[in-house]
Amino acid sequence: MKRLMVALVIALIAQAGFAAENTVINPLTDEGSWIDLREDIIGEIVPGDGSMLFEVEAPYRAHDAATVPIVIRQTDLKSPPINSLKVVIDENPAPLAADMTFGEAMNPLNFEMRVRVNQYSNIRVIANTANGSFMQGKYVKASGGCSAAATKDPKLALKSMGRMRLRHFDDALQMSNQRREAQIMIRHPNYSGLQRDQVTQLFIGAHFINTLEVFQGDDILFTIEGGISISENPVFRFQYTENGARTLKIRAVDTEGNVFEQTLDKDAQS
Numbered sequence: 321m322k323r324l325m326v327a328l329v330i331a332l333i334a335q336a337g338f339a340a341e342n343t344v345i346n347p348l349t350d351e352g353s354w355i356d357l358r359e360d361i362i363g364e365i366v367p368g369d370g371s372m373l374f375e376v377e378a379p380y381r382a383h384d385a386a387t388v389p390i391v392i393r394q395t396d397l398k399s400p401p402i403n404s405l406k407v408v409i410d411e412n413p414a415p416l417a418a419d420m421t422f423g424e425a426m427n428p429l430n431f432e433m434r435v436r437v438n439q440y441s442n443i444r445v446i447a448n449t450a451n452g453s454f455m456q457g458k459y460v461k462a463s464g465g466c467s468a469a470a471t472k473d474p475k476l477a478l479k480s481m482g483r484m485r486l487r488h489f490d491d492a493l494q495m496s497n498q499r500r501e502a503q504i505m506i507r508h509p510n511y512s513g514l515q516r517d518q519v520t521q522l523f524i525g526a527h528f529i530n531t532l533e534v535f536q537g538d539d540i541l542f543t544i545e546g547g548i549s550i551s552e553n554p555v556f557r558f559q560y561t562e563n564g565a566r567t568l569k570i571r572a573v574d575t576e577g578n579v580f581e582q583t584l585d586k587d588a589q590s
Contacts, residue, residue, distance in 0.1 A: 346380040348442050348457045352410045361408055361416055362453070367446050370454030373399055374429070376445050378458035385465030387434045387551045390458075392445055394428040400450040401427035409549050411441035413466060413514065417549035423540040430501075430559040431542075434551040436465035436512065467514040470552060474509070474517060474524060482580035483507040484570055488587075503557040504534065506572055506580070512548035529554060531573040537565025 377391035394402055401424075407417040417435050437443070437460055444457035470477060489501040506529065513526030532544040532554075541560055544550075566587070572580045 346378070346459045348444060348455075349459045352442050353415070354408075354410050354442065354444070357408070357410060357415050361406060362446055365446075365453050367453040367455035370445070370447055370456035372396055373449070373454050374402060374445070374447055374456055376443070376456045376458050378443050378460050380459075380461060382437060382460055382462035382465075384468075385437050385462035386468040388437050388443075388460060388462055388465065389432060389434055390443060390445075391430075391432045392447075393430045397428050402429045402447045402449055405445055405447040407433075407435070407549075408444045408446065409435060409437055409441050410444070411439045412436070412549050413438060413512075414547045414549060417547060419545040421543045423536075423542065425536055425539060425561040425563060426542055426558065427561075432557040434555055435549050436468070436551055437462035437549075438466040439463045466512045466548060467516075469518055470509050470511070470515055470524070472509070477507075477509040480507045481509070482572070482578065484580070484582045484584065486568060486584040486586070486588075498562040499559055500562055500586075501557070501559045502568070502586075503555065504568075504570060505553060505555045506532075506570070507553055508572070508574065508580075510548070510550055510552045510554060514548075527575055529572045529574045531571075533571045535569040535571075536560060536563055537567065537569075539563055539565070541568070 373396045374392060374394045378388065382388045390407065392405065402422065404421045406419050408415050409417050418433070422429060440461050440463065442457055442459050444455055446453055446455050485505045487503045508529050510528040511524045511526055513523065515524050516522065517524055526548060528546065528548055528550065530546055532546065534541045567583045567585055569583045
């Protein structure tokens with residue numbers, strides 16, 4: 321009985337510790353490679369504190385280093401909209417994960433993506449508005465994301481490459497405000513160049529989507545210039561203002577020169 325009580329106490333302490341760790345606020349740290357990277361990525365710009373303009377959500381300890389979710393959300397709705405941003409993962413082999421621009425319908429920005437994190441690192445977002453540049457981010461504990469094995473056999477992955485799906489998450493409040501929430505998924509292995517073929521053990525060459533454009537009818541929603549840090553089978557979830565068009569058009573180009581284009585009906589759940 322005594323042993324059972326001791327085991328129960330230990331389990332409760334461990335559970336409390338785990339819960340505390342996962343509620344820790346994980347702000348950017350002063351450690352890492354940012355000082356050396358900054359000039360190459362943003363030049364001489366000195367971004368202001370972005371904490372009053374927008375928030376970044378990312379896990380303190382990632383469940384899967386190859387698919388770490390990041391949410392970027394503008395919180396100050398009285399400030400000018402975020403019209404472009406850069407996502408930087410300081411300690412990744414290619415730190416600039418994404419360079420993004422946004423159309424008017426994306427204001428106020430609410431955007432989620434998944435990235436690879438190769439080792440414990442700051443993930444920072446440098447957002448640009450008419451009032452200047454601002455930075456916010458999180459420190460994430462994850463490792464091995466850029467070299468993690470692909471989920472599919474390379475031949476199967478290439479066979480389904482370029483397929484796209486669109487899903488909407490609409491409720492009455494969003495529709496009454498003409499705001500919609502959508503998710504786009506694109507089939508693509510997004511090979512980083514650091515992964516090995518599980519059969520031959522040879523490195524798989526880098527092959528990833530480096531340009532993505534999403535339109536609502538003829539109006540641009542957003543563009544992304546991406547790199548190896550965007551996860552396999554990229555998923556993007558975002559909110560936008562309805563303009564009356566019935567379709568979203570997606571155009572993706574990868575590093576092999578493949579072009580994937582698809583026009584998806586907003587009201588058809590693919």
